[in-house]
Amino acid sequence: MLAATVAVLPLLADGPVLRDLADTRGITYGTAVTASKLTGAYGELAGEQFGALTPGNEMKWESVEPTRGSYSWSGADRVVDFAEAHGQKVRGHTLVWHSQLPSWLTGGGFPAAELRTLMTDHIAAEAGRYKGRVDYWDVVNEPLDEDGSLRRSLWYEQLGESYIADAFRAARAADPDAKLYVNDYNTDGLGAKSDGLYALVKRLIAQGVPIDGVGFQAHLIIGQVPATLEANLKRFADLGLDVAVTELDIRMALPVTDAGLAQQKAEFARVTTACLAVARCVGVTVWGFADSDSWIPDTFPGQGAATPYDENYVPKPAYTGIAEALGWTGGGDPPPAGSSCSVTHTVQNEWGSGFTAALTVRNTGTAPLDGWKVTWEYGAGQRVTQAWNATVTQSAARVTAVNAAYNAAVPTGGSVTFGLNGSRSGTNPPPTGLLCTTGS
Ligand code: 9MR
Secondary structure, eight states: OEEEEEOOOOSSSSSOOHHHHHHHTTOEEEEEEOGGGOSHHHHHHHHHHOSEEEESSTTSHHHHOSBTTBOOOHHHHHHHHHHHHTTOEEEEEEEEOSSSOOHHHHTSOOOHHHHHHHHHHHHHHHHHHTTTTOSEEEEEEOOBOTTSSBOOOHHHHHHOTHHHHHHHHHHHHHOTTSEEEEEESSOSSSSHHHHHHHHHHHHHHHTTOOOOEEEEOOEEETTOOOTTHHHHHHHHHTTTOEEEEEEEEEEEESSOOHHHHHHHHHHHHHHHHHHHHSTTEEEEEESOSBGGGOSHHHHSTTEEOOSSBOTTSOBOHHHHHHHHHTTOOSOSOOOOTTOOEEEEEEEEEEETTEEEEEEEEEEOSSSOEEOEEEEEEOTTOOEEEEEESEEEEEETTEEEEEEOGGGOEEOTTOEEEEEEEEEOSSOOOOOEEEEEEEOO
């Protein structure tokens, strides 16, 4: 699918918008978030810069089912609602894990059959609640030990390897449209642990287990980003699965140095480039976008600065490294004053002499839109022959689309889509100069 997009008017500063740059490259750039912080500058950056959100803790078992059979969804709801209001995807994290389990579960002494039912009931409840609203689920998190054998977790010890297949089947039954992932750390490069993961995934596929993807957490250390990251992603993709970098951070010893930040910039870029190089890599998620919202300093005393923004939400060199890896050159015209929309152009269908394209206008500002206009150039002789949901005119290569009366209004965070058929002769490169401006 060909896609092109343009970013207009970041809320906090002029500069690149990672989610839109990522869209143009066919991947999604996401972040883990803390639900309670999704206001003010934190909320604006999370909504403006990222195309997907992962709740850092709010969907874990101890958060959603602290007491047996009694669910508490407020934190998880907050993240999902926020993502929908900002046109973002959601990575659900996580349904079955050995950690952050409630004590009623770990200390319950449940016999195997009951434990298995507790697990599948929990999956049914959680994935069922968010059916159609979560794009990807980390169904099973961290099932492996460092040597590549299966982790001796509560689940494995009591239920054996079959807990994994059962968890995926329960998740598929609860939400047939969500992409189902296994997710782990220290599996980013080639090695014993990722070999174990690879073997596990092959067994699951052979058993017909409904698995769609593999998540690579990528909790990395500067100077130690695996050289084999891309090759490793590729071997999993070659099994016919999607892959994603799901929890990227790159930590360093504190205090930070300019050299450390420069190296971190290059390494955030490298991880991003590795995903871009693997066709089935659907995206990268950073594990917290700001150093003030990172787990690293608590867990690794003396280390930190592991994310793309500092404690005060000032972008670090790593942020620029990501943007550059996504194709940002620092050039281009500044966004027109007053604009607060962005637009994506996607070729949906292509045949010998024609094509169909969909264009989605998103309100990236803080106020509702009342009218919008999109302009672009088709550089290879493409001609618009028919359009819907907008008035589209063309003069030579230049195309202008203006809202219809019924879709002039776009709420904050909302989007509208219009479409067209075009004729072509030969190639059909994406449009250039794609720009959205707001109306009255
Ligand atoms: O970011 C999470 C942090 O706030 C929690 O205290 C921690 C508890 O284990 O979990 C962190 O997230 C983890 C994620 O769920 C799974 N992969 C490792 C992450 C970092 O520990």
